[in-house]
Amino acid sequence: MANTEASFVRTEMVAPQEPPLSERGVVKWVRENLFSGPLNTILTVLALVSLFYLVKLSLPWWLHGVWKANSLGECRQIIADAYGPDATGACWAMIRERWHQFIFGFYPPEMYWRPILSFGLLFVALAPALFFGDRRNNLVILAGVALFLLLSLWALDNDLLHIALIMMMMAGFVALVLIAPRKLLWFTLIYPALAQFLLWGGSVWGPVLTMLGLAVLAVVYVVLQPRFGVVMASAMGFVAACVWWLALQSSVSTALYTLMPIGLEALDSDQFGGFLLAFVIGVSSISAALPIGILLALGRRSDMLLIKTLSVTIIEFVRGVPLITMLFTASLLLQYFLPPRTNFDLILRVVILVTVFSAAYIAEVIRGGLAALPRGQFEAADALGLDYWQAQRLITMPQALKISIPGIVTTFIGLFKDTTLVTFVGLAEPLRGITSIVRADIDWKGIYWEPYIFVGAIFFLCCFSISRYSMYLEHKLKTDHR
Template identity: 50%
Template structure:
């Protein structure tokens, strides 16, 4: 019997995927209704979300933006009830700026707008690198804009860093790296403690330049939290890196001091350190010394965050393969070059989630300063609710403050995810 063979000469036209695996139906099947158990959980969750929104949305969308008191809001809302947003309209500037003089609001606004400019070249590689010069100047510009006073104060403070660098270069050429590092730390401290104030006063007497000073007792609201948080974040990261390296140092004294500092700070609640900053530090200062309360709080918050940061970074250093250290040695790099070019970039990349979590936790912990009398947003809420017009309001005020903190913390979290994706070099 003769067999006939058939060979296809053209491909079949592709068919559409099943309806259950594409479009909205496919997404719902894959994410919400993949099996009976997930379908039940999805329906229960949707019912709970619907119930919450049905209660919250009518309460939120109440026509009380121009209410003058809680009683007036209740009259506007009627029996249905609702939020009283008049308190936010009346007090939102106070919640943002505290008791900062209203005619000087341009200074904190300019400070935090310039903060975005200073952070741009640090956070995003697409920004021109020349902006790094402004980033280096900003730490001295920020306190001058907020507190005011003589323009020579930040200039003299910057001279301390220049002095430390000069001392390092001079000593390094004759005595080596360790002696140079110690000299670079001691020289600026001596300059700031004993010579900076007389030098600033002398320059101000010769060329009087400055802006109106503002007392720290007028600081408050979200501006105070942002000031403490930004400065604490900026200072705790480099200090945490130094503590992490000190904990792994071969020098017994350096390692012991680093371990002792980290363990002591991590073993003490932050509120205890804030009470120390508020009451006990003045006891150890010379008589007549005026040690600014906000500066004391910033120092304690920075030290507290640096101790936790050191452990996060130490975890990143421990996760690196030993071969990376050996590769740096094989290239002939000294300790600091090896850390800057090989070790620390990889350790910081591994530690990004922990670093950002520490930043977010520290920023939220700035609300603890209300316990020692500083009027952060939570401290201001108590004074606002003590007003007879707004006595009894809770959710509107706390919700507004929570929204401000959520925006700041969520932004840090999203940037962390962006940075992780950008620095991901492994195989997908």
């Protein structure tokens, strides 16, 4: 049995050798990605050289930044004293002194808690819509909002009672999410009125009664729907709500206010500015444009001639007109058609026209999604006996919207950045409006890059977050097998 110990086959594996140096680690990555061929090599070298010069030129400017000074001249003096007469440097002292105007415009400082609270609550309202009652994500959002509110209100010296009240409210939301995450959607529904009340102030009854108009619509719909069908019932509900809003609301609201004068100090629209303005216009236009866009897209594919023609006309007309033209219409032309002394708020006018503008684009994006659906889906919905709205709600829209996510998000990001165009109608948006106001101050005249960098960074943060969220959503909704 001695020869059994001499085996031909190795009993243990040879230890794996390290791959050659050129085939592993950093070297491999660099070779494959940066120097894989002559063209790539040249491009890499060129890119590195230009990057080097860019950094060489701008790095001192970033490093020499001054945060404490009272004017641009003082900034220059500090930089010259510290780094020599020819040194350049950023003058961030301007941001330090004027940041509140970039964020809040001319909103009275003692009321900053109002926009901050509405900003925080915006995410509470968005959470159920963004994460569909996913408890963990909702809680993360709520915790983030609570922390944000706590820190910013504390930093702005609000009294502790206020902060405690707001924190109790946040705790209430957390409890709600823990018990019934989907119920948070009700908050989403009342959020627009709440935000309007917080931002503009005035009597509490205006927004409350406006929301009541929606309730009127719902009641009329529910009562009439079995008898007249969906379309007639919703149309009559809409008419009833309009009668409420236009004819009755203001007198009821005045009467209630004399009985119970509850409210916040009223503020004028011209006190809005900076990112507060960008968010007011952006968020309200985005949230109104999506449903209108869906309706327009459906209208465009409808068999009913009138609805189809109307939708096509609106979409094509609006897409054929530049946004600037719409803004000028909002600020100048509308005034000619309104009776004198009517004070139709400029921000509201702009929001309406920006909404119409982006709704037309959204409509086309969603139409693309609808067109991508196989015909079988529509036929299957019919075969199941679903009526038109059921088919849209349960079968068509979920799929079409999923396909359209990248397009919709692109439109939203574009819209959010387009809010800077309102500078042309004299609104104090952050990029040019506030910047030119700051530059008009003799102390900061001549400052150039700093405000752009500051505003650009905030815009980037917002748009990048929106785009990351859309990627998360696409990933979550991916149901096909790849």
